Amino acid sequence: MSRVEELENEIKGLENRKLELLKQLELEKQKTAIDYPFAKCDDCWSIDVDGKVVAERWIGTTYNKHRFKLGNMFQTKKAAEKERDRRILLTRFRQFRDKCNRDFNPVDSNVEYYILFDYDENKLWITWTCIHDNFTPFGYFKNKEDAQHAIELFGDEIKRLWVEK
Known part of the structure; x- marks a missing residue:
């Protein structure tokens, strides 16, 4: 060559x-x-460190963009309030679940119980997995009874914040 x-x-x-x-x-x-859904000087809303929903004005600053990237800038006050309430519920739910599970590790288990919503029956129910894990924002429980108790404690809020439009 x-x-x-x-x-x-x-x-x-x-x-x-x-x-x-x-x-x-x-x-x-x-x-x-990341596509920013705001035009310059649009009204927007954020969640402050104390949980208050605060009116803002989108200027496109680095500060605005960082807040949006972190999921803390919203187009409506209602959307900001709903997200704040979701975060609070998730924190309370995780604490309850972790207290119930103690040293349980779903990765090491053959069976885990989790909560899902049945749209046909319009209700939360408990199911289990043994072959593959499903993606669930509420995690897994070691015991079915604890998952049922979680529905009793948090079910209405879960429906309001995750299911209802």
């Missing part, structure tokens, strides 16, 4: 590598891209 052919082959290899890198770059951009 001549030196010219070697260089042409190397260029082809570099062109192919460039295409691969461009695809990877596009994927990385898609993974990290």
